[in-house]
Amino acid sequence: MKTKSLLFFLCFVILFFTSSFSEFRAQNANKFVVVLDAGHGGHDPGKPTQYGFKEKDVALKIVLKIGEELEKNPSIKVIYTRKTDVFVTLRGRAKIANEADADLFVSIHCNAHNSQAYGTETYVVGVANTQRNFDVAKQENEVILLEDDYEKHYDGFNPNAPESLIGLTLMQEDYIDYSILLAGMIENNFSGKLHRKSRGVKQASLWVMHNTYMPSVLIETGFITNKSEGAYLNSNKGQNEISNAIRDAILEYKKSLDLNVGENLGLTSTIKKEEAQEYNGVEFKVQIAASSKKIEPKSYNFKGLENVSREFLGSLYKYYYGSTSDYNKIKVLHSEAKSKGYASSFIVAFKNGERVQLDDVLKTTSN
Incomplete structure (x- = not known):
């Protein structure tokens, strides 16, 4: 009887601390x-x-x-x-x-x-x-x-x-x-x-x-x-x-930052209805993180975001969400990234595999 009581007590303690820790993590996650x-x-x-x-x-x-x-x-x-x-x-x-x-x-x-x-x-x-x-x-x-x-x-x-x-x-x-x-x-x-x-x-x-x-x-x-x-x-x-x-x-x-997230989310439906704004030869991505750590680009590592890619540059791994030549589409993806908590994310552009200035790309005429 004492053994069963002890096991019950231990299970209760483990369950209590596990749930408390999970609650703590949930409270601090965002x-x-x-x-x-x-x-x-x-x-x-x-x-x-x-x-x-x-x-x-x-x-x-x-x-x-x-x-x-x-x-x-x-x-x-x-x-x-x-x-x-x-x-x-x-x-x-x-x-x-x-x-x-x-x-x-x-x-x-x-x-x-x-x-x-x-x-x-x-x-x-x-x-x-x-x-x-x-x-x-x-x-x-x-x-x-x-x-x-x-x-x-x-x-x-x-x-x-x-x-x-x-x-x-x-x-x-x-x-x-x-x-x-x-x-x-x-x-x-x-x-x-x-x-x-x-x-x-x-x-x-x-x-x-x-x-x-x-x-x-x-x-x-x-x-x-x-x-x-x-x-x-x-x-x-x-x-x-x-x-x-x-x-x-x-x-x-x-x-x-919080207001920008809200505004971008509000524009999502409008952006989706816009015509495609294609830039031939240009690849837009949303940079969501940079780290010295090598992290697998899986959705569970990036708050559920799919289509995450990784690039090693200098001494950092950079992580990108999405890939498209349509600037309106990347703006939607940028809003989605912010809604997931990546408030400091931003759009980047590549041409022939090389990083180029976004402003320079947008000054050119889209096709």
Whole structure:
């Protein structure tokens, strides 16, 4: 009798935890995942200042405040690259974001200069490296030199050499429009809501973002080397205002994606009724993901989507949904991909097996 009771109890426990785990997975399956990255940490304090402010501490406090606010939204899952004063490698930060299959990567920093420069800047990965942008990229990338065996892990990358920066743009090129959209919202909040000086959205070759396969931004929340702005960044008031401005931008960005999904779904029936818009010799596809992992292009791996193909390019596997020379048809497939949860998916074009700019294709006359 005791044996039967014990077996019954064990079965109940297993069933309880199995159902609880299944419910947990279901609740988190469609959440919008944001990775918050507090720059520097541990034996890397960031750039020193004469006023005693520490970038690693300011960045962490702002990140924790942003995360605390975002976690109040049941549709958002927040992941941190660090929650304490520890050193995390640049490649480790990117790995956390990629393994989480995040929708956004947001890295928080403070700027530094040998003058009393002030103001905010938000960076996306790009080749538009002015001398000032290169200086910022050099400062942020130099943390690599603090890592053991960095030559082995970063393929000979030299943060002090401009030529090393060119290749860093390739991994993020597919997400640049989304990254710029979020960056613009952040800077607009800094200038519009907080009335701070915005130095704008800029492009630079920053290693921490180049290896992530999702929209990514690096926010320079102000100059910690400026006496007045440094004190503001170091204050509870400043950190609350900055974190709220960034939180609002992330929520606004997510809302814009959600609205786009709804609009596209509403247009589906109209698009289907349109005549075919064929482009001879052109193959349109919807890019739904990019990953360092090799995943079988089966429907069960891609939320039920059929006709998924895979291509290895550079150091990433890219995954596409559909294939057609009809631009109206690919727009329908794009809507379907978004309805399945691929909010950051986008249309790409190929000609003779080579990737070409979509805008260039659409400028030509369809046949």
